[in-house]
Amino acid sequence: MSYIENRQIEEAAKAHYTMMGIAEGHPLTEQLMQEIQSRQAPQMSDPPISDLSGAAIGTGWPISSGHIITNYHVIAESKEIHLQDISGRQLKAWVILQDEVNDIAALEVEDPSRLPPALPLADTNMPVGSRVFTVKKARCGI
16 A cells, blocks of 8 residues: 555544544444545554553543643553554554643654644633533443
């Protein structure tokens, strides 16, 4: 598979990731995933991590090209860091900044092109006492 074909698949995978957040279960979202899977070479994806004994598991989110924010307690005792997306693809990362007191860590990834788009950051300071919120993605069963 050529470099251009690989890049197209990676971009389609990013689009699918975005679509999952907006319209999980929609026929077009499912159709895009089937198209991506049919074009992927078998060796493109690492197998999902099956044995998680002794592993720390947490969430993270992209903040810029190649950088992820997570909690310090998730990476505190790690010798190796492997990120895994919902399709099971793995991406190697390493710590670039850590703050145990505030329980936050910044990671850099091996291949920034495999990350979903970064979350936008505010360009102004928030006043003390500002209201904030989080969004939880819920899965609905049929």
